[in-house]
Amino acid sequence: MSTTPPAAARRATITDVAREAGTGKTSISRYLNGEMSVLSPELRARIEAAIERLDYQPNQMARGLKRGRNRLIGMLLADLTNPYSVEVLQGVEAACHALGLMPLICHAANEVEMERRYLQLLTTYRVEGVIVNALGVREETLRPVGGGGIPAVLVDRSVEGLVADMVGLDNRAAAELGTRHLLDNGFDDIWFVVQPFEQISSRQLREAAFREVMSGEGGKGREGGPGGKGEGSRTGGKGNGDKGGARGHTLVLNLAEPAAVERALAELDRAIDAVGGSGGAVSSAADNAARSATDNATDNATDNATDNATVTAAVRAIGKPSRIALFAANAPVALCLALHLKARYGVDWQARVALLSIDDPEWAELTGVTTIRQPTYEIGYRAVEFLHERIEGVQTTARDCLLPGELIIRASTSR
Structure with a gap:
């Protein structure tokens, strides 16, 4: 046989x-x-x-090589597990279908070396253009694309020295929108929690906008502690504005290093416990102290203007402890914070601390977390349109397309 x-x-x-x-x-x-x-x-x-x-x-590859066109574009993603990336990808695929393009999806899993290797690989496939939403790409890594090489469009971040289109959220406006929402709702101890932002332009813009708004509300402010590269917090000064001298802090949360996350969350716990939340023991003690000051001042006050001022200040303090809020720079940070707060303070953790996040993941609606929704589908669609125009030679100068975020107010900041 x-x-x-x-x-x-x-x-x-x-x-x-x-x-x-x-x-x-x-x-x-x-x-x-x-x-x-x-x-x-x-x-x-x-x-x-x-x-x-x-x-x-x-054989589409052979036909493409013969014609000098293969209709393939590369899409480099830093983190495909991030809902933001998935939603952007939906817009990319829809635009590719409409324009007759075929995307090659490369997932770098937040590894800078993998991003570099994928970019090199895409050039060997002779893709007609590349859309990049990556973590640590630098000008030298992207040299084969953009600036006279393969046409490129960057999603939600810019790279210094690279001539390329950029499509993404208006990060400054989004951070300002969220910060002012918290201030307008009476929160006067606000922590902006962000992953390391030394080399990520979108994170830099959000953190800078937060500090600028807080400096305007609370005086010029001061900075101390580690910066955007590592971990720790930076604190803005307390002033005498209409918002009662709100304080702003930046806390770096490096999700890639569990030990660093533990240290940062411990720092946050100390701050929350010190404030006491809306019903904590510290708040009760502050109320009792204020009432005692009121009673003493009332007993001793006749026509003394100084004592009357003391009474007024004490009355204002009664029942008005500091209100603490966390402003997460993106959905992964918000999820880390929410899980930690629930584990530490129980299911009613939002009675103790408010949470607002840039990005609007599905779980945020379930838990009542206020968010700033990004136009992710439109970002992906516009990125492909921009790339197509470059491939066809329609556009020559670099463009930035900044799209507005939408504030979705939920219970977490309405208590």
Whole structure:
């Protein structure tokens, strides 16, 4: 009994299709390239029937190399597990379908070396353009794309020295929107919690906008502790503005290092416990102290203006402890904070501390967390449109397309 496997069926070629349809290879090529106007209806029908009978599958890579066009674009993503990336990708795929492009998706899993390798690989595939939403790409890494190389569009971050279009959220406006919402709702101890932002332009813009708003509300302020590269907090000064001298802090939360996360969350716990939340023991003690001051001042006050001022200040303090709020720079940070707060303070943790997040993941609605929703689908769609214009030579100068976020107010900041 023979053990030789049967020979694989030979794939049909364009010559086979031409012979089956009774025409030349030129007509078949015109049909495959969509040049239907030069073919008669009868010939088009014969070619279509021949392709179906032979199950002909054209080699798109070979055809693309021959024409100098293959309609392939690369999409480099830092983190495909992030809902933001998934939603942007939906817009990318829809635009590719509409414009006749085929995306090659590369997931770098937040590894800078993987991002570099994927960019090199995409150039070997001769993609016509690249959309980049990556973590640590720098100008030297992106040198093969943009600036005269392969056309490139950056999503939600810019790279110094690289001439390329950028599409993303208006990060400054979004951070200002969230910060002012918290201030307007009476929160006067606000922590902006962000992943390391030394090399990520979108995080830098959000953190800077937060500090600028808080400095305007609470005086010039001061900075101390580690910066955006590592971990720790930076604190803004307390002033005498209309908002009662709100304090702003930046806390760096490095989600890639569990030990660093533990240290940062411990610092946050100390701050929350010191404030006491809306019903904590510290707040009760503050209320009791204020009431005692009021009673003492009232007993001793006659027409003494100083004592009257003491009474007024004490009365204002009663029942008005500091209100603490956390402003998460993105959904992964918000999820880390929410899980930690629930584990530490129980299901009613939002009675103790407010949470607001840039990004609007599905779980935020379930837990009543206020968010700033990004136009993720539109970001992805616009990125492909920009790239297509560059591929076709329509656009030459670099552009920034900044789209507004939408504030979704929920219970977490309404208590």
